[in-house]
Amino acid sequence: MMENRYIRCPYCGSVNYNKDEVIYCRNCHNKIGSKVEANLHTAWAMLVTAVIFYIIANIYPILVIDKFGVTSQNTIIGGVIALWDEGSYPIALIIFFASVFVPLLKFFLILYILTNYKKPKKGSKKVDQAKLYHFTEIIGPWSMIDVFVVSILATVVHFGNIKITAGIGATAFVLMVFFTMLSAMSIDIRLIKEGASGN
């Protein structure tokens, strides 16, 4: 079995020897992992920051509509409900999935990885954890949909009598996506790779 002797560089994908210390990738020279505990703190800090921004993004409006001098503001959930009421069910579901469900799912997956790495598990469970981590990396950027939609609407609906602008919620939301991605990237790959088996 050669499972724990090797580690994959998360930056360039190169195979390196695994050591219980700081490793610099032999190809790209990036730091693969500092001390595991230090990395955990970084991942936790990023996650907590992301959660705070997620709460702010849901409280404050993401979209401000100024129509003939009358201003209305939409939060993320408010926008989803409005779309649902208008009968745009698929779009309401897409926005709900990308802006509400995906970030929450990602929070829980990172939380699961950060809180479960010390528990002894059988090989297959650890492989599942690696798959979960891979999944969080793939779905994370899709939360950006709502930010892009707001940016597009703010650009094309920008007239004298009707105007759409981004709200404070948009800034909080984009920062939430950013910090969630950083949190996932800060997780030391050694925390989740130990179950991988050699072939």
Added chain:
Amino acid sequence: MDENLDNLVICSKCHTVHKKIDLPYKKVAKCAVCGNKLYSDVENAFYKAVSYSVTALILFVVANLYPIIKVYIGSNQSILTIPSMVATLFDENFYVVGSIVLVVIFIAPLSVIFSYLALWVLTYFKIYKNFSKHIISFLMVSRNWAMVDIFGVSILVALVKLFGYAQIQPGVSAYALVLFILVDLIFLKSIKPVELWTYFSRAYDGK
């Protein structure tokens, strides 16, 4: 203890270690545990990515120069381009949103394209070996932050939101953007790191 690390590949999905073998033309190696693609015929994959990065560059320039959509609301008309979108965000003092949008739909995709081209030139002339390593690393990171495909889906979502209130006409860039996204997903984002490193070793060391 001294196996050549270049002869190993680790699955990005489940982290299973595999020994690398030379593949016949157009064959793909998959992970024995999770079935994730590990690598394919290396020369083929790299040259495909380089040639399509030229295509991608042309499409990207067109996608940025001309309107993606034209919107008519009553007697008002407006257009959407990537630069105008970023400029609007900055004009309204949304610097954080504007900066991140600028990075993920403009800077990162361009970085990916130019990284492929630079890598091809450097390996062709067999110069600046260490710099080439950094380019591969940079390419892998910038690929994660390039989100033009998500931006494409967002345009569709925004259009549905506007349908009841506005007349919408696709611009030249809409077609260029769709083609760019396809090229990006099929050729530029699908290449595996191990394919790049194998190409790199062959180009510089003949291994």
